[in-house]
Amino acid sequence: MNHFININFYWLAQSAGDAAQETAEQTKQIVSKITTGKVALAVLILIATYLILKLLDWLVIWLSERIARAWRLQVKQFLPFLRLLLFTFVTVFLMNLFLNLSKENVLAVTGTVAVALGFAFKDFASSIIAGIVGLFESPYRVGDRIKIGDYYGEVISYGIRAIKIQTPDDNTVTIPHNKIWTEAISSANAGALEAQVVTKFYFAHEIEIKLVKKILYRVAQTSKYTHLKLPIVVVMEEKSWGSLFKLKAYPLDARDEFIYKTDLITRAKEAFAKQQLAYPHLLDVEELQIK
Amino acid sequence: MFKGFRSWLANNRNFIFSRYTKDSEETQEPEQTLVQLPPELRKKLVEGIENLPSNPADKEAIVSALDEAFESWQANPNNSNNSIVILSSPVAAVSRILSETLEDWTKQKQIPLKLLPLTARPTAADKIKSKLEYYFEQKESENDDPQQQPEVIVIPNLSWCFLRSLEGLEGIEYLQSLLCDGSCDRFWIIGGGQVGWEYLNLVCNLEAYCGKVMTLPKIEPEEFQEWLEPIIQDLDITFGKPGIERQLLKGDKSNQSHYFHRLADISEGISSVAVQAFLTSIHYAKIDEQEKFPENVEADVQSKLAEDLVVAQIPNLPDLPDLELADQYLLYSLLLHGDLTISALAESLGDERSQVQNRVLVLRHQGVVEQQEKVIKINPIHYPNIKQELARNNFVINRD
Structure with missing residues (x-):
């Protein structure tokens, strides 16, 4: 019995050794076929790809900013798909150029590449895979106003590895796609042109609630930025230091979020001043902050 | 891009088609x-x-709608059928069309007609309500007679009764109260612009207070x-x-x-x-x-x-110049109100007067808006394109 097992082990070890030798031989053959001409062609293709990518980016953004506002996001969201298409095409072409994509070659190379990627480019590969998954799952799209971690802003670019968001302070933040595996992503408009804007107003307890609500509704209804076909809501909460009112409304364009908020606050405060509505006492707020 | 291509095609149309249109047998x-x-x-x-x-077709349409609404009210006077709203495009002078039409109509109906004596929007938005109150309360006191005769009240242009600002809608709230709780012996004829009407419906639900609403036909x-x-x-x-x-x-x-x-x-x-x-x-x-x-x-x-x-020559509309976002807000405000002074326009936009003045000057040079004395209006020839442009950019132009 033991003798039989020993023979089996010997036979398996010999088979594995043969397979490894065969793979090494195939890889050697593939590498030996890489010529200077092929390398030069690959470099040219990479340069052309880079230029086409830049052109695509420029063209899609240019077009999206010139067409009707309602179509802006749809056009921008087309960009990641175009980029993916181009990357796929170029990758397949280059692989075919160097590796002569037969079944055996693919098997031989993918094993080697998988090991290399697994150790050296783990995060990079994870981001690329997350980027591809993200294209179909759509946790964010170009034009969306999203919050990832501490960063909030408009997605201005969807790359193969990362997205770029523009913050309200006009900073551009690059965030790798692999954040979608671990981080919660909050999208204010999820592909739509409109995003709700919540503006907070603080008052002392003794104010006349109906008057404040009427002013807040009117402020939203008479703002040039308000999308009137979407709901305007005023909600309030009682706090120990006073009354908190939240005016929830939608601007015509999510991009106007901050200027819209400013407009609402400016005009509301003018009206509050006319009505002499009392704000919470500063001392109380400071006490609250200390607590 | 498409606009450029379209204008190129329009400019070169004669050249492109000329070789197909020359008939050697035809007398040139x-x-x-x-x-x-x-x-x-x-x-x-x-x-x-x-x-x-005013175009007789507009007058005919108004008279026909007026007759129907007026007869319905006469048969059963109540608060739900005591008014008719006549809507025109924001670039039409609805007050003129209405006054010309009503001149003959009242003679025919032999009924006293009271025209709201507003020929423009009051300069201060917070004075709109007080002006309306003054006029209508004066009318009430004049008609203290217990056997009050039916009368027709005409608001030639509803746009002059509001401004898109915090206090500018108080006039509309006051009119709503009159339409709802006022005397059943009053029949209201109200003229207005379509865009302003849509706005007032979204903000004040004005249509609920009015009877028949008719839009001037094409x-x-x-x-x-x-x-x-x-x-x-x-x-x-x-x-x-x-x-x-x-x-x-x-x-x-x-x-x-x-x-x-x-x-x-x-x-x-x-x-x-x-x-x-x-x-x-x-x-x-x-x-x-x-x-x-x-x-x-x-x-x-x-x-x-x-x-x-x-x-x-075969008529064409001129191309609309490229509009900035600020221009779109400004033009929408003009569509909403029909006509505005610079101060009123600035108030309705919530912007500084000087800032608005600058944009108006640019748009005037481009021919998009026109100014008659102190009043600014949209140049009617650009209206179809402006309307289309604003509708494509999320502005509320019509009910759809």
Whole structure:
């Protein structure tokens, strides 16, 4: 019995050794076929790809900013798909150029590449895979106003590895796609042109609630930025230091979020001043902050 | 990009189609050089247009709707049928159309008519309500008679009763209270612009307080032709030949018929837009005396052709210049109110006066808006394109 097992082990070890030798031989053959001409062609293709990518980016953004506002996001969201298409095409072409994509070659190379990627480019590969998954799952799209971690802003670019968001302070933040595996992503408009804007107003307890609500509704209804076909809501909460009112409304364009908020606050405060509505006492707020 | 391509196509249309349109057998008329109208002729044309009465088709539509609503109210006076709202495009002078129509209508109905004496929006938005109160409460005190006679109240332009600002909507709230709780012996005729009406419905739900709402129908090509006939006769205007593509698409009609169909198309059946398009389509055609007439052209035709002609070319709307976002907000405000002074416009936008003034000057130079004394309006010829542009950019233009 033991003798039989020993023979089996010997036979398996010999088979594995043969397979490894065969793979090494195939890889050697593939590498030996890489010529200077092929390398030069690959470099040219990479340069052309880079230029086409830049052109695509420029063209899609240019077009999206010139067409009707309602179509802006749809056009921008087309960009990641175009980029993916181009990357796929170029990758397949280059692989075919160097590796002569037969079944055996693919098997031989993918094993080697998988090991290399697994150790050296783990995060990079994870981001690329997350980027591809993200294209179909759509946790964010170009034009969306999203919050990832501490960063909030408009997605201005969807790359193969990362997205770029523009913050309200006009900073551009690059965030790798692999954040979608671990981080919660909050999208204010999820592909739509409109995003709700919540503006907070603080008052002392003794104010006349109906008057404040009427002013807040009117402020939203008479703002040039308000999308009137979407709901305007005023909600309030009682706090120990006073009354908190939240005016929830939608601007015509999510991009106007901050200027819209400013407009609402400016005009509301003018009206509050006319009505002499009392704000919470500063001392109380400071006490609250200390607590 | 598409706009550029479209204008290129329009500019080169004659060249592109010319090789297909030349018929060697057809008598070729001598070349006409189209030039701007001489000042005196232009003045005459403008005066003719200014003196035109409101389009009879608009009047007929109003009278028919008025009769129906008024009879329904007379049969059963109550708060749900005691008013009719007549809506026009924001670039039409609804107050003028209404006053011209009502002049004959009241004589026919023999009923006292009280016209709200507002010819413009009160300068201060917070004074709109007090002005309305003053007028209507004065009327109440005049009619203290317990056996009150039915009366018709006319608000010639609802746009003058509000401004999109915090205090500018108080006038509308006051009117709502009158419409809802006022006397059943009052019948209200209210004129207004469509965009302003949509806004007031979204903000104040005004339609719920009113009875019948009618929108002026689109004017038909034949009605435009009949309306403009006195000017055509007076200036002896001839009509240019339409392009071959138009002839192929629209069939074999007279030049005049092609002209008025095109006019009705581009103006969307709105008189004020059509009038501007008509005005810009009129040119002065000078016959080149050096050109020889073909032998088969008769002598009297030759003498007729040898005279300088006033020609109406197939009308077109001018392209809308590229609008900045700030311009879109400004133009929407003008559509909402019909007409505004700079101060009122600044208030409705929530912007500084100087800032608004700058944008208005730019838009005036581009011909998009026009200013008459202190009042700013949208140039009617740009209205169809502005409306389309704003609707595509999320602005509330109509109910859809």
